[in-house]
Amino acid sequence: MTLLPRPVNIVLGWTTLVALGALVVFGLWVAPPDAVQSDAQRLMYLHVPAAWLAYLAFFVTALTSALYLWRRTRATVWDHVAGASAELGVIFTGLTLVLGSLWGRPIWGVWWAWDARLVTTAVLFFLYLGYLALRRIPGDADARAKRSAIAALIAFVDVPIVHFSVSWWRTLHQEGTVFNSELSPEIGGTMAFTLWLGVLAFTLLYVYLLSKRYELSVLQEELEAVELEVAIAERIGEPAPRIDAAAGAVRDTR
């Protein structure tokens, strides 16, 4: 029912909270303002970890999708994790885009720039949305899991192609270089530490939220099965079955 054992979940939750708290302290206060970007630099401590997580979540979705498709490792847990990770991925991708926008505006004066990384992230966002929309279509759980898995893998293969073609396109136009100095080589000391702290805190948060989302996903599947039983019973005219009977019936037919 849970992805990780309960004690691990609890420890994880508190560790995440502490890490996030430390990130707030370091990001907003301890880390000095950048020489060039001043305090706008502080948005990087969120933007970069969010971007990292967007790609990590995507990778996890692809990996678990592959595990589901491969007969020897097929298990519903992979399908649930794939969906949960994708949902988290959408959130982090959205955050990456918005934070990038908020960071770019004071520094470059624009809300958006057609820089390779931002464009690829935008495409990633829509790839995710399509995947989530596909998952939402009701039907046989196994068929749904399989086609979602294939869609996830296709999207995953596509991302490097998109990144390559877009970055080549932008370097040809010579405009990308200005926007690409988000990770300036002079970043060091407290600033570098805060960045890594951000990556750590967000990764912990990702695992924690993934675990919670997985639980919800499993509960939703149970709920669907029960509602199906109820609907069928109502159609036939029999009284609605009780939960344990319904769960038992569902398990028997599998």
Next chain:
Amino acid sequence: MTLVREALLVSGKDLRIERRAKVTLSQVVPFAAIVLLLFAFALDPDRGVLTRAAPGLFWIAVLLASLLAVSRSFAVEAENGARDALRLSGLDPMAIFLGKSLAVLAQLLVLEVVLTIGVVVLYDLSLRSLVPLALASVAATIGVVATGIVYGVLTAGLRLRETLVPLLVLPVVTPALLGATRAWEASVDGVPGEAWPWVAVLGAFALIAGTVGLLAFGPLLEES
């Protein structure tokens, strides 16, 4: 029967249906032409924007039309259990994928010829280097069609597929749009040297899309 023979059987079937129903000819091509017209309303023709944007506008029109063409390719099997018949026919799923892709590819290439004439006439575009232009167009179309057919079979039989397929296909084919537009721009400017790298990118995309399609079509057809 060999793979190619079976594929030609399937594409022949699809093209014969098209020859009789003429849906692509009478609906999809006019739709793409209307899109070209709409662009003229949206972007004032008097300011030279149309000519400069012509390659991009052309490819957007083609992309939108390809969504319809792919949708149509699967609509012909939606009734009377035709898709089940296809599945049980004993044809190699790879052949079915190739056949359906070939049929849609043929229709789209015809559409692209028509649209090219349209763009030359309406947007005052002069095509200088035709070879890279043609190669880029074929490669890009193959990539788009292969992707579309995969998502077409993935969503076959699902409710809401009309709104889902565009959302699924368009983000995936952005490299094809990118490459095709850049190749066209280079060809139109008469600098074919800049077009060839993009033709290579498009070729790689077509190859990958085709490979994925060949592998994924069978399992997806089973589930549909």
Next chain:
Amino acid sequence: MRYAEYVVTGWVLTGAVLGGYRLWLTVRARRAREVLARR
């Protein structure tokens, strides 16, 4: 703080989105458990 409006907006938004999502997960899970327990 320079550019405070951007920095604060970014951090608050991030906190709100992630915190809100966590809250949403908890609420939905609790509701699902209630429905399952009732039947």
